[in-house]
Amino acid sequence: MSAYASRTLDDIAEVIRHADGECVFLIGAGASKSAGIPLANGLLAEIERDFPRAYARARDKSYNSVMAELTSAQRSKLLSRHMEQAKVNWAHLALAQMFHLRKIDRILTVNFDPLIMRACSMVGEFPAVYDLAVAQEFKPARIAPRSVFYLNGQHTGFTILNADAELQAHRQRLQQIVANTGTHRIWVVLGYSGAADPLLDVLAEVPVFDNGLYWIGSRAQPSQIVIDKLLSNPEKQAYFHGGLHADDFLKGLAQKLDCFPPPLLSRPFEHIEKIIAHIDFDTGGDEGRTAHAELRRQIADSRARHDDQSVDLMALLMAGKLEQLLREFAGLSHPTERQRTVAAWALLRQGRLLEDEASQLAHSDSNQAQLKWTQAAQKYGAALHIKPDMYEALSHWGEDLAHAAQALAASDPAAAQAKWELAHEKFASAHEIMPDNHLVLQRWGYALQAQGQALAATAAPQALQKWQLAQDKFRQALNSAPDFAPAALALMHSLLQQAGLAPAHSAELRAAARAAGEQAEQIKRGSASLALARLYAQDGELNSCLRALEQAEQSGQDGQVQALLHEASFQELMASLLRQANWEPARSAELRATAIAAAELAEQIQSGSASLTLARLYAQSGEADSCMRALEQALQNGQGEQVQALLHEAQFQNLRKHADFAAWLAQRGMN
Template identity: 25%
Template sequence: MLDESRILPLNLFLNTMREGCQNEKRYCFILGAGASKTSGIPTGEELAKQWHEEILERYTQQEIQQLKKRLGVRKTKPSSKAYFDLYALRFFPDYHNGSAFLERAMEQAQPSLGYYPLAALLASTENNLVITTNFDSLVEDALFIYTQKKPIVISHELLAQYINFNTRRPIVAKIHRGLFFGPLNRAEQVNGLSEQWKEILREAFKRYTPVVIGYAGGDHSLMDFLKDTQKLNGLYWCYRHEEPPAEIQKVVEQHDGFFVPIEGFDEMMYLMGQKFGYEDPCERIKRVAEQRVTHYQEQVGAFQAQLRAMTDPSEDQSRILRALDENQQAKLQRLNRSLELDGEDGQTYRERGMLFYQANEYQLACHDLTRAAELGTEDSQLYLQRGNCCYYLGQIEEAIEDYGRSLEQEENSQAYRNRGLMYMQKQEHELAISDFTHAIALTPDQQILYTLRARAYCINGEYEKSQADCGRALELGLPSAEIHTVLADALENLGQDEQALQNYQKALQLDPDYERAYNNRGVFYLSRGQQEAALADFRKATRLKPEEALYHANVGSALNELKRWKEALTSSNRAIKLNSKLAVAYQIRANTYEGLGQKEKAAQDQQTYETLNREAPQ
């Protein structure tokens, strides 16, 4: 008989949990098969019943008795406790068939609605640990779908040592292993926990109070550990309808815990989400999906542009380009026919505009997207894509305007990011920083956003903020040449010369052809009086990106320092030919003319420099 003094109504438990979190108490979740049922995965009891029927169909009573004796099986009455014995009988002698059966059973499973609040809690609070006997990937899938957090997934006991409870990253500990790591399915495999898991769980339960959901305690691994371990820091055991067996009651009493009656995993987690104020995730999912589509389309467009620009593409590259062209042509013909039948179909104009965008036909794309908007088929993504078209057409102001319209329709990280890039081109760095900050608020785990804001901070003279953003970018993903170059620029301006040079070197180790790292290191060398080293770096930058006027101007600056006036004049002239609005090139050439004794030309270039500087955005 269940002790009523140990029963907590669900609402009371959820209030207690929320208040505990506010008081820095940490909870973890122990999930069993019952938490996966509404996601389309059979429970252990359901699988036991299925296997029991299949065993009866396949074998005679005599064969079953012989198999039971051979395998040491005792429990065959279908129940969650008989799961392991029935698995052994059903799939002997080739347990790879059992693994394949489970793969098929879990293949199409999708996280049910209860996994959203669970994922949100794991990602946004210090209640970031799930311990599960399940093999499925529902928790990881939910984190991918609903949050920006990538979890630490421990799918084998040999990986348990890599759990770090000080991280804010979600942790999924699969004590019976993951589906693709030789899951533990037979009684002898779950006859006690491995020492690796025991050590980790002891440490976990010092920090977290466990909340058990959907776990029936049918194994001799986790259940025996809960029986034998020292007293836990509380324990909440959720159960549905039927009174938990005496074995579980004893464990809860042993740890001075409570039972929480629930209707099911989804119902409980949904109410928990309400308590913690988690909003409906549908709009965010839709926005992320649209951004992924846009990102893919941009990649396709850039890929095509790269292939078209090649003077001597390989046969494989030519084949890819032909396939892309043929696919787009077929779509284009279909859309053209649709518009012939109905010239007022805004959705078709929108679709054709997107197709033109992918094909790098930005003028045509702009026309169709504009027509779609006129016909009432306007949305955030339409203006985002039209803004991208304007950017590629060199229409920076129009691009900024369209990104603004996109954001009026719906806030999205990509529009903020792209508008920030436009502001960077206009040298309006405070506006760029503001947009990158908004983008980060919407998608806080995107490495590129911190990298872009770090660069904007650095140009704006906010070097410590730039350094901090570079550090965050490095935490979020693999190191890149760009991140280390921006970090080096910030460190240089903070007077940390040795660390700055180390980061320029790291950048070039990661990408030996990253021209900006050579150019910026050249600026560093030149400011420290190392003209020859600076000249070598500037020349390397011009060889890697010969169309960049600034790099040629910097070559001229280094040659001026070395009093190699004629060579400096050649480099300055080249810079001005490439970009007649580059103010600094005129100043460098003015210095060159001074060195050559041509005072009048020097004065003219100095005047041009000052005029361009006044006209430049502040």
């Protein structure tokens, strides 16, 4: 993967703090995912289910191609049923509050949903709104200083753009808004893949972002397309921050900028009073004045009954001011149950932060990492002292011990095993309090799985026992939450590990693993695509492998797909297919077509990765033009010596009789 520069959350907060409000956020589908609006893969699954003929017609199974096969009314209905039910999430609320407090001055969205506008209204912000999909002209002088732009339309608007032809025709308008937004602003791009419209290419045309562009990703690494087009060129001043979903990133950023929580959550009565202050009750005559008096009485009564100190503690918790919260709690002589709950959550949050620090230190300073895990355990213990039935603290304590054990497994196996056993005690206590909680069961399963891995080399029977217990936990998690894809994926990996240690039952276990992976994929497209592709390749099923790789690529896992294409199992599958084509003349054309499809997919994912293979296949099929393109790509990737060697193979001799191919060879001095 190419080099790129990274920035931390603190780095981004610092530059925004000193930008005098000149900051633009570009948000994509990832910002709305937790609100209940599916990503492209989820929508594709719905189209395949509800409109199978339209899905089959699409030239490829990308979002834009499939959407192009639906009518505009069908697209609108598909999107609207999700958007009308979606709720404002933490991400939009935090973004709206930063907008309201003048930390940013413009929001661009490629989404069709109304969530950012709903969130703005909740915090008392009512910006100008522009829909570029229906704008007949672009008039920069008429743009309000603080504004929201729907770049590709709104779900209730006259036009929504989500087919390739529509989006390409819209490119000039995107260039205008990017130019108007300018590079004097800080750019923050969040929840946007760059795969479904020309906007990434438009951003790539900008020579330099003078105040920086910060690309925020939920995964630890950016996609290769974003690296190639934006991040790999240091002169652009574009940076990456990964590993946080939209809710966590925006809440964390808003906290660091003292913008969270909004008064709606921390001071609800004051917030209501500010809202009704904008109403002229006198215009309602006696009824209006009576209604005003009644509202004020109800607010006063509610405020008198409410525990203001608990509200203050909750506001501090949401603001991330944990030390201040715990100091104030310690000063209470007779804390209420609500106050005790808030303080327990503050301690749990501190434990989680210490766990994160430990994980970052695990590979560089094991002693400091163990210290952080111990400190985290103390926080969970303190939370349970305040609130003994807090199963969440027990569950995280178990996870903390399991992580510490895993880090010790190589250097001190006995100490590691002791920590794992303590972890199981914590999980068991959490499970007793909350027996149907799938997250407790999932974490417990992960701990058992890791313990089994540590035992595998020296105590195979015990390892198998731990893995079987882990599988039981993953199955229980799925029973409690049937749509929880991580449990099915974890079950698949556990069964495959067991198959490696129990060869007598390998076929049975691999079949069960495949079923678990396919269940995960059915629950959430892309969740198990890579694991399934590897399994299919090992089992010699190229077509299934290709479908899984395509799904993984569509899910934004192109970097992992590239790595898998170079694995021995995939390479051997390709070689086996070509040998089979030579051995079975009757199926030669069919098998070569399959091999070409596989190599073209590899080339599509990583240019140059299969150029030589494709050239050989095209030569065998007599496709001179395609062969020349593949050879040209190989030359561009610095494979000149391999091309020269390839041209001496027998299948290229017939192509030399082709006039265009002969001319191409002569032009490059390869006669």
